[in-house]
Amino acid sequence: MRRSKLVPTLEGCPVGTTLTVIGGKWKGILLYHLLEEPRRFGEFRKLYPAITPFMLTLQLRELERDGIVHREVYPEVPPRVEYSLTEFGKTLAPMILFMKNWGEAHGDRLKRLRTQHAEKKPE
Amino acid sequence: MRRSKLVPTLEGCPVGTTLTVIGGKWKGILLYHLLEEPRRFGEFRKLYPAITPFMLTLQLRELERDGIVHREVYPEVPPRVEYSLTEFGKTLAPMILFMKNWGEAHGDRLKRLRTQHAEKKPE
DNA sequence: CAGGATCCTGCCGGATACTG
DNA sequence: CAGTATCCGGCAGGATCCTG
Numbered sequence: 001m002r003r004s005k006l007v008p009t010l011e012g013c014p015v016g017t018t019l020t021v022i023g024g025k026w027k028g029i030l031l032y033h034l035l036e037e038p039r040r041f042g043e044f045r046k047l048y049p050a051i052t053p054f055m056l057t058l059q060l061r062e063l064e065r066d067g068i069v070h071r072e073v074y075p076e077v078p079p080r081v082e083y084s085l086t087e088f089g090k091t092l093a094p095m096i097l098f099m100k101n102w103g104e105a106h107g108d109r110l111k112r113l114r115t116q117h118a119e120k121k122p123e
Numbered sequence: 124m125r126r127s128k129l130v131p132t133l134e135g136c137p138v139g140t141t142l143t144v145i146g147g148k149w150k151g152i153l154l155y156h157l158l159e160e161p162r163r164f165g166e167f168r169k170l171y172p173a174i175t176p177f178m179l180t181l182q183l184r185e186l187e188r189d190g191i192v193h194r195e196v197y198p199e200v201p202p203r204v205e206y207s208l209t210e211f212g213k214t215l216a217p218m219i220l221f222m223k224n225w226g227e228a229h230g231d232r233l234k235r236l237r238t239q240h241a242e243k244k245p246e
Numbered sequence: 247c248a249g250g251a252t253c254c255t256g257c258c259g260g261a262t263a264c265t266g
Numbered sequence: 267c268a269g270t271a272t273c274c275g276g277c278a279g280g281a282t283c284c285t286g
Contacts, residue, residue, distance in 0.1 A: 013151070013152045013171075013226075014222070014223045014224075014225075014226030014227040014230060015151030015152050015154070015155050015219060015222045015223050015226055016148070016149075016151050016152055016226070017226035017229075017230045017233065018151070018222040018223075018225050018226040019145070019146065019151050019222070020233075021233065022142070023142065023146055024258090024259095025139070025258080025259065026139075026259095028136070028138030028139050028141070028142050029136050029138050029139055031138070032138050040267090040268090041267075041268050041269075042267065042268075045268095052259090052260060052261070052262090053268075053269060053270090054259090054260075054261085054262095054269090054270080054271095055258095055259065055260070056268095056269090057268085057269065057270080058258095058259085065236060065237065065240045066233055066236055066237070067232070067233075067236050073268095077267095078267045078268085079266085079267055079268060079269085080267075080268085081267085081268060081269085088229075088232075091225065091229075092225070094221060095218060095221045095222065095225065096138060098217060098218045098221070099137070099138045099141040099142070099218065100137045100138050100141075101137075102137075102141050102214065102215070102218065103136075103137030103138055103139070103140035103141040104137040106140075106211075106214075107137060107140045109190070109211075110140065110143075110144065110189055110190075113188060113189055113190050114188065114189070117188045147278085147279095148278080148279070163247090163248090164247075164248050164249075165247065165248075168248095175279090175280060175281070175282090176248075176249060176250090177249085177250085177251095177279090177280075177281085177282095178278095178279065178280065179248095179249090180248080180249060180250080181278090181279085196248095200247090201247045201248085202247055202248060202249090202286085203247075203248085204247085204248060204249085247286105248285100248286095249284100249285085249286090250283105250284080250285075250286095251282105251283085251284075251285100252281100252282085252283085252284100253280100253281085253282090253283105254279105254280080254281080254282105255277105255278105255279090255280080255281100256277105256278095256279090256280100257276105257277100257278090257279100258275105258276090258277090258278085259274105259275095259276090259277100260273105260274085260275090260276105261272100261273085261274085261275105262271100262272090262273090263270100263271085263272085264269105264270075264271075264272105265268100265269085265270075265271100266267105266268095266269090266270100
């Protein structure tokens with residue numbers, strides 16, 4: 001698994017730094033669901049069947065590395081693993097909520113704009 | 124992070140939708156500087172010499188497509204082009220500022236965490 | 247000065263199969 | 267259930283040269 005390399009922190013660009021934390025394709029939505037309560041691996045899979053186990057693991061591990069989420073393994077049978085926001089991770093909460101609200105409010109508009117734009121060029 | 128697919132808005136995932144708008148590698152910092160005042164192409168190049176003209180054009184055009192920035196061409200010699208936030212783009216302001224502050228506040232911590240993590244694994 | 251045109255590459259994101 | 271182990275294609279991101 002020679003995956004996640006992810007640049008140090010994108011020096012001299014604080015906005016970029018923040019983006020390296022939340023910028024994975026699924027991280028936003030994962031964080032959003034973690035705001036509410038701790039979640040299990042399988043819960044995420046049910047919420048978003050499109051995420052493969054591999055990607056889910058990858059994104060969660062990166063969030064864990066960055067100190068955003070905590071991974072708690074319960075030594076039971078069958079195994080259970082719960083992911084929760086750390087105190088550090090909770091400092092991101094206002095931003096995640098803003099992003100959710102903004103996306104909900106303007107998603108349709110964006111979709112229109114992008115469709116128009118895609119139609120104009122290719123001829 | 125990677126922009127997803129260019130056209131679709133990542134259905135059913137408002138946080139992801141927002142990320143498709145601001146998630147380009149340089150978009151965050153571009154938006155941040157646009158918050159203050161309109162900027163010229165060359166200004167950005169001076170602020171961040173690491174951005175190639177090609178990438179700068181690309182990212183600005185995407186922001187333009189999404190209705191976030193306005194591109195004003197002044198028919199002068201030498202040519203002058205100014206980029207400014209649209210009213211729509213200004214709705215992102217609180218989030219950009221939050222991202223900047225968060226990045227400034229926790230960049231060092233993240234850098235440490237990632238360095239530690241990178242040192243532990245590779246053998 | 248502000249870009250277009252071209253070509254290239256590396257990692258991101260994914261598919262699939264297997265396991266403690 | 268909650269992951270690994272491999273393999274891989276595509277596109278974001280970049281380098282370089284050229285132009286209105």
